[in-house]
Amino acid sequence: GENVEQHPSTLSVQEGDSAVIKCTYSDSASNYFPWYKQELGKRPQLIIDIRSNVGEKKDQRIAVTLNKTAKHFSLHITETQPEDSAVYFCAAHRGNEKLTFGTGTRLTIIP
Amino acid sequence: EAEVAQSPRYKITEKSQAVAFWCDPISGHATLYWYRQILGQGPELLVQFQDESVVDDSQLPKDRFSAERLKGVDSTLKIQPAELGDSAMYLCASSRLAANTGELFFGEGSRLTVL
Numbered sequence: 001g002e003n004v005e006q007h008p009s010t011l012s013v014q015e016g017d018s019a020v021i022k023c024t025y026s027d028s029a030s031n032y033f034p035w036y037k038q039e040l041g042k043r044p045q046l047i048i049d050i051r052s053n054v055g056e057k058k059d060q061r062i063a064v065t066l067n068k069t070a071k072h073f074s075l076h077i078t079e080t081q082p083e084d085s086a087v088y089f090c091a092a093h094r095g096n097e098k099l100t101f102g103t104g105t106r107l108t109i110i111p
Numbered sequence: 112e113a114e115v116a117q118s119p120r121y122k123i124t125e126k127s128q129a130v131a132f133w134c135d136p137i138s139g140h141a142t143l144y145w146y147r148q149i150l151g152q153g154p155e156l157l158v159q160f161q162d163e164s165v166v167d168d169s170q171l172p173k174d175r176f177s178a179e180r181l182k183g184v185d186s187t188l189k190i191q192p193a194e195l196g197d198s199a200m201y202l203c204a205s206s207r208l209a210a211n212t213g214e215l216f217f218g219e220g221s222r223l224t225v226l
Contacts, residue, residue, distance in 0.1 A: 043202070043219045
């Protein structure tokens with residue numbers, strides 16, 4: 001089955017700086033890669049996703065890049081703000097198989 | 112905005128007792144998922160329903176866990192008997208599209224503590 005590794009497990013950045021979280025996946029047939037944000041005590045929520053037919057997708061301060069050859073994808077957050085502090089999970093799946101989540105990255109924005 | 116409802120939010124039980132969690136997905140969402148999230152880890156799929164049918168329960172410990180979605184709407188996840196290692200957050204999610212092809216909408220979860 002699919003295996004997703006996520007790094008780093010914790011990340012602290014100064015407010016206004018950029019944050020990058022990286023994930024690798026094992027199944028070359030995986031074709032859908034969402035990112036979920038989970039604030040403390042709240043439910044995970046989708047923030048951005050990318051499919052295997054594109055290499056990059058951007059939504060305001062958030063972007064995701066995908067390298068199918070290397071089987072890795074990354075989340076980029078620019079101009080970080082205190083409300084970006086949360087745990088971020090990447091995930092991957094192919095076809096109708098189950099979504100496999102990474103282990104999460106706890107992002108802390110330092111004011 | 113419609114949300115996935117779960118209850119109870121918190122449950123403390125002693126080992127060997129039975130526990131049950133309830134989930135009401137967003138209206139019209141055919142696919143329903145139960146995930147277990149151990150502290151510090153990502154959600155792990157326990158069972159997935161398409162309407163009232165089980166699509167994937169390969170990771171469900173069937174000797175003690177059971178799940179049903181009798182009318183294809185709300186769902187119940189049961190653990191009997193509970194063990195210490197079952198302490199975790201149990202998340203329910205639903206999606207509008209066919210299995211695994213769209214955004215998952217999560218509930219707030221049911222946090223289980225087994226003493």
